[in-house]
Amino acid sequence: xxxxxxxLDPRAQGCNQLIRDGATLVQNAADVMEAxxxxxSSVASPAASFEPPSTGExxxxxxxxVEQLLGPSPVPVDxxxxxxxxxxxxxQMALLELDLAGRLDRHAGGRVSLxxx
Numbered sequence: 001x002x003x004x005x006x007x008l009d010p011r012a013q014g015c016n017q018l019i020r021d022g023a024t025l026v027q028n029a030a031d032v033m034e035a036x037x038x039x040x041s042s043v044a045s046p047a048a049s050f051e052p053p054s055t056g057e058x059x060x061x062x063x064x065x066v067e068q069l070l071g072p073s074p075v076p077v078d079x080x081x082x083x084x085x086x087x088x089x090x091x092q093m094a095l096l097e098l099d100l101a102g103r104l105d106r107h108a109g110g111r112v113s114l115x116x117x
Contacts, residue, residue, distance in 0.1 A: 001024045002024070004027075070098075073113060076111050080112070
């Protein structure tokens with residue numbers, strides 16, 4: 001497949017040459033869908049039931065663990081999630097608790113740190 005270009009534009013010579021040599025001309029998305037339609041049935045994956053991850057309630061343990069991972073230097077929230085092993089929702093909830101208590105500083109780039117006392 002190839003998308004045509006202006007014959008006056010030297011950057012379009014490759015695509016125009018492909019069309020000239022027999023490539024399928026693509027003028028819009030329908031042309032692509034028509035070309036891949038025969039493969040559609042062989043690519044489809046088997047139906048699987050979706051089970052959302054358990055949300056689980058945040059307990060004091062998650063809050064304590066997140067608090068231990070924080071310090072005076074900013075750390076990315078993703079790193080806190082990875083190191084704690086808790087769900088992202090539980091970590092975000094712990095960070096919110098710390099923020100509401102006035103013990104958290106938020107920094108650019110999704111980083112957080114404990115506020116200096």
